Amino acid sequence: MTILKVGVAGAGVFGNYHAQKAAASAQTELVGVYDLDLQRADRVAAQFGAKGFDSFEAFLAACDAIVIAVPATWHEKLARQAIEAHCHVLVEKPLALNGKAARDLADEAAARGRILQVGHQERFVARAMGVLAIEETPLLIESVRAGPPAPDNRAGDVSVIWDLMIHDLDLAAMMMGNEFTGVMASGKRVHSDHIDEASAQFTYASGGVARLRASRAAEARERTMHVVYPSGEISIDFLTRQLKNTTPYDVRVDIAAELPDPLGAADRGFYAACLGLARSPVPAHGTVGAVAMAEAAEAAILTKLDA
Known part of the structure; x- marks a missing residue:
């Protein structure tokens, strides 16, 4: 071999x-x-x-x-x-x-x-949970990924968009499509020279909307996702492993046996x-959409902060 x-x-x-x-x-x-x-x-x-x-x-x-x-x-x-x-x-x-x-x-x-x-x-996690197997295009995706500052300033060379939000940008690009039609974003610097808290809303030709929030200056950890489909809604709290699912699709939160690592x-x-x-x-070509979304969100925020 x-x-x-x-x-x-x-x-x-x-x-x-x-x-x-x-x-x-x-x-x-x-x-x-x-x-x-x-x-x-x-x-x-x-x-x-x-x-x-x-x-x-x-x-x-x-x-x-x-x-x-x-x-x-x-x-x-x-x-x-x-x-x-x-x-x-x-x-x-x-x-x-x-x-x-x-x-x-x-x-x-x-x-x-x-x-x-x-x-x-995170793609492996979403796939094991069954989220990426859903064939419907979402009407709305809302994701929150927040936590306190890293004690060692890990990833302090870039903004929270590239550090944390990039995970949810990638999932949104996979679920909504790589081509977004508009972006609105806001954020602020808290403890670094880069954006430490950010919120971004992306719109798509399908009429779908993705609203994402990320923070590395929060008092407590928060990691949630809420997705609205034509057939129902899925709400996931990744920290408490609580799931609400009104869609006809099988979605799981306990995937430790299937995906331990x-x-x-x-x-x-x-x-x-x-x-x-x-x-x-x-593959790299499939991740370019998330990079383009991150670039657009950061540019929108910096335009306001540096005005």
């Missing part, structure tokens, strides 16, 4: 998670961990008998495929370099910080015959795609 040589870019918490998955898989060999801080790279790599790198070029030369788990502002640059070096790439969300860059990356990967997958693990499922899907055994479960 062909073994995929995998490297992980980023020696933080998520880099460590991805390194564990690559080291444990029978399909892969974890060959190295890259980080600007070689000591950090060595510490993560040494747990699995792999090598630490602080040269991205040398790291790419050792790998067939890489996982990018670095701050979002570096996603586009590192993904582009990896694709040009003929590596397959799994990049944590978001793919890029503007729609054009996201489309260009997806096109470049396709042109070179490389897998480019994005780490939208969404990140692991995403990584396994990536390995299989790289080895030609399956299609990528989250």
Whole structure:
């Protein structure tokens, strides 16, 4: 059996998670961990008998495929370099910080015959719950994703739109369609130089509306979704696992047995795609819509804040 040589870019918490998955898989060999801080790279790599790198070029030369788990502002640059070096790439969300860059990356990967997958693990959750199997186009989607500030300022290099709302933007794009017809948004800076609280409303040619709210400055965690279909409504509280469903479709909230590890499922899907055994479960072209929505929402808010 062909073994995929995998490297992980980023020696933080998520880099460590991805390194564990690559080291444990029978399909892969974890060959190295890259980080600007070689000591950090060595510490993560040494747990699995792999090598630490602080040269991205040398790291790419050792790998067939890489996982990018670095701050979002570096996603586009590192993904582009990896694709040009003929590596397959799994990049944590978001793919890029503007729609054009996201489309260009997806096109470049396709042109070179490389897998480019994005780490939208929430898709695996929504699919296991049965939400993505519903064939009706929603009339309304309302999502809230909020929590207190991260103690280590995680993802503090970008706004809450790219940090948290991007999950719900991706689900809305899948359920409503990638092409929105209008956006209204508001937000504010609270504890960082970026937008820490944001609300956005998107309209679609179908007449549907998506209203999304995200905060990393809330006093308590909140994670809910309410979807209105022609046939009924679904309301989900992901924290309390409460579900109200008046549609004729089967929707579940207890998916622990079916999907105990969404990140692991995403990584396994990536390995299989790289080895030609399956299609990528989250191909890059299918994530450009969420990037375009995030870009539009942020631009609308910054226009007001910086006026």
